[in-house]
Structure formats: C-alpha cells, structure tokens
Amino acid sequence: MPVHANTALDAxxxxxxxxxxxPIRFxxxxxxxxxxxxxxxxxxxxLWWHLLIPQLVAAGLRxxxxxxxxxxxxxxxxxxxxxVWGEEILAVIWATGSSRPLVVGHSLGGRLTLMTAGAHPDAFAGLVLIDTPLRPPPSYQAAVAAGRRQRPRQERRYQSRDEIMARFRLVPPQPHPADEVMTALAANGVREVDGMWTWKHDQCVMPAFYGPELLAAAATVRIPLCYVYGANSSLVKDVEADFVRAHLPGExxxxxxxxxxxxxxxxxxxExxxxxxxxxxxxDGRAPDRDLS
Structure with missing residues (x-):
C-alpha cells in the first residue's frame, strides 16, 4: 500500500x-x-471533509x-x-488497519454506508448519517423514477482550468462557503485531458439507493446511529427525521x-x-465533552 504525504489543504x-x-484512493x-x-x-x-478534520484529529481521533x-x-x-462501493469501504478499513470504525456518510454516502452496515453488521461500530434523504414509501418511488431520467454518461470538457473552475457549484443549490473553500473543492475536482479540462467524477447516472433495498437494510441495522440534518436543507425535512426514528430498530x-x-x-x-x-x-462508552442527544 503506497503511502506518502501530500495536499495543500492539510497534512x-x-x-x-x-x-x-x-484503484481507490484514501x-x-x-x-x-x-x-x-x-x-x-x-x-x-x-476533501469535502477538510474543514472538520482538524477538529476531529484534535479530539484524538484517527x-x-x-x-x-x-x-x-x-x-x-x-x-x-x-x-462494489461497499467493498471499497471495507477494503479501505482493512488497508488502514482499522477495526470497526465509526462511519460517517453524507447524502448518497449515508445511504451507501447504511446498506453496507446492513450487509456487514460487524464491520462498523456506529453510523453518522449527515443530511441523508431516506424516503418513506411510497415517496421513494418518485425519487427512483427521477434518478432514471438523469442524463447518460457524457464527459463535458472545457477550454481552460479557469473556465471549468468558474462553473463549479454546490448541488443542490445553497449559500456557498467562503471563496477559498469553493476554490479548494473545485481545484481538487477537476483534471486535464488532452489539453482540455473536465470533472474528476464520472459524469454518468450514479445509483441513488432510494428503493426498497435501502429500507430493508435499514431495518436490520442495530448499531448506534446518529441522524444529522440541516434545518434549511432542501433534501431532508422533519418528516424524514421522524421516519428514521420510527423505522430504524437500533439506538x-x-x-x-x-x-x-x-x-x-x-x-x-x-457542529x-x-x-x-x-x-x-x-x-466508546465514554462521556463526551458535549452531549448532543
């Protein structure tokens, strides 16, 4: 496993x-x-997480x-x-010598980790789902249908790095963080191909995990789980939080x-x-400095 120091955002x-x-990078x-x-x-x-990593490290976490x-x-x-995404998560856990980490997933990453926890109940010590839409039936059927209408794979290319950087936006739309944060995120999300510029992420329809398989997996997860959402989120409302409280059987x-x-x-x-x-x-069974329950 090659390991080396890097990144302008943090060591x-x-x-x-x-x-x-x-190859899966971590x-x-x-x-x-x-x-x-x-x-x-x-x-x-x-690097979506780079603003909070120093605080986690300062608290003694790896x-x-x-x-x-x-x-x-x-x-x-x-x-x-x-x-396959679940296999990647498990492979990174193994490659880093970790044992039953607390797994934190944002949005799609939250639904993915919830499904992986359902399939591998002993792999994680707990879950934190951050603004992760979980649709109660039949609401998820509309979300699944919307996902099927997304565009097919196509690689959009731009003439210059400045042009593609200027097009970087958060999806769904919301107030942007500071300019330096947006610039850092954009810089780490673009790549040069044949003298032109495109996004690093695959520009295709990604699986959304809104269907009954997600709810079936969620119903089996009994490890401690924290469901976090923004009061102004456009994707997660109080009804989703109430559904999580009622549907998930664990803590x-x-x-x-x-x-x-x-x-x-x-x-x-x-926060x-x-x-x-x-x-x-x-x-861990410890008393946190600030209990948010």
Whole structure:
C-alpha cells in the first residue's frame, strides 16, 4: 500500500487499495485506534471533509476519508452499485488497519454506508448519517423514477482550468462557503485531458439507493446511529427525521442543526465535528465533552 504525504489543504497520508481492478484512493489524518471513516456524497470527493478534520484529529481521533470509485482521485468503472462501493469501504478499513470504525456518510454516502452496515453488521461500530434523504414509501418511488431520467454518461470538457473552475457549484443549490473553500473543492475536482479540462467524477447516472433495498437494510441495522440534518436543507425535512426514528430498530439519535443546509460539512463544519466526536465517545462508552442527544 503506497503511502506518502501530500495536499495543500492539510497534512495527510495518502494511500491506495485496488478493488475489482480499480484503484481507490484514501487519506489518513491523526493517530490512535479511535477511528472515524468519512464517506462523501455523489459527485464529491474526500476533501469535502477538510474543514472538520482538524477538529476531529484534535479530539484524538484517527480520521480516514475515501474517494469512492468514480469520484476524486479514484478510478472509474463501467458500472457502479452499492455492493462494489461497499467493498471499497471495507477494503479501505482493512488497508488502514482499522477495526470497526465509526462511519460517517453524507447524502448518497449515508445511504451507501447504511446498506453496507446492513450487509456487514460487524464491520462498523456506529453510523453518522449527515443530511441523508431516506424516503418513506411510497415517496421513494418518485425519487427512483427521477434518478432514471438523469442524463447518460457524457464527459463535458472545457477550454481552460479557469473556465471549468468558474462553473463549479454546490448541488443542490445553497449559500456557498467562503471563496477559498469553493476554490479548494473545485481545484481538487477537476483534471486535464488532452489539453482540455473536465470533472474528476464520472459524469454518468450514479445509483441513488432510494428503493426498497435501502429500507430493508435499514431495518436490520442495530448499531448506534446518529441522524444529522440541516434545518434549511432542501433534501431532508422533519418528516424524514421522524421516519428514521420510527423505522430504524437500533439506538437512533436525531440532531437538527440550526442554520444548516444540505452540505453541512461545508456550512456547519464545527457542529458536524461536535456530533461525530460525541457519537464516537458514545460508541466508546465514554462521556463526551458535549452531549448532543
């Protein structure tokens, strides 16, 4: 496993593991055996978490973040599904020598980690789902249908790095963080191809995991789970939080972050870090400095 120091955003160790022939990139920050694994959402990459990683490390956590295949600096596949992405998560856990980390997933990453926890109940110590839409039936049927109407794979290319950087936006729309944050995210989300510029993420229809398989997996998850959403989120409302409380059988803690939008790790990083630290402490059986239940 090659590891070296890199990144302009923070000092980290970068590693790579190959899963079904595709290289998967990950980073590790901090030391110790109290591990947290961060899984980004659709179209994002591991540096989506960079604003809250220093706070997690300062709390004594070892923080692992991954680029799923089709995202960031990891390779692309002809097809993507929850099983192979789950294998990537498990492979990164193994490659970093981790044992039952607390796994944090944002949006699509939250649904993916929930499904993986259902299939591998002993792999994770707990889950934090950050602004992860979970649709009660029959609402998920509309979400599945909308996903099928998305565009087919096409690689959009731009004449210059400045042109593509200027087109970078958060999806769904919300107030943007500081310019330097947006610039850092965009810089780590683009690549040069044949003298032109395109996005690093695979520009195809990604699986959304809104269907009955997600609800079936969720019904089996009994590890501690914290469900976090923004009060101003365009994707997660109080009804989804109420559904999570009622549907998931294990220990569920719901946290509503005031003034937060969908990309909570960007607009409310300190609050997100507090929730993760408190959940890790709860999993460890320790009294957190600030209990957010």
């Amino acid at each position: 980290e160790n970068l590693g790579e593991v190959v899963v079904r022939g595709v 980073s590790v920050a901090g030391r110790g055996d109290r591990d947290v694994l961060l899984v980004h959402g659709s179209g994002a990459h591991r 923080v692992i973040s991954v680029d799923l295949s089709g995202h960031g600096d990891s390779g692309h596949r002809s097809e993507y599904d929850g099983e 569920v803690n719901v946290v509503r972050i005031a003034n937060g939008f969908h990309h909570l790790c960007l607009d409310q990083p300190a 997100c870090a507090d929730v993760i630290i408190a959940t890790r402490a709860r999993v």
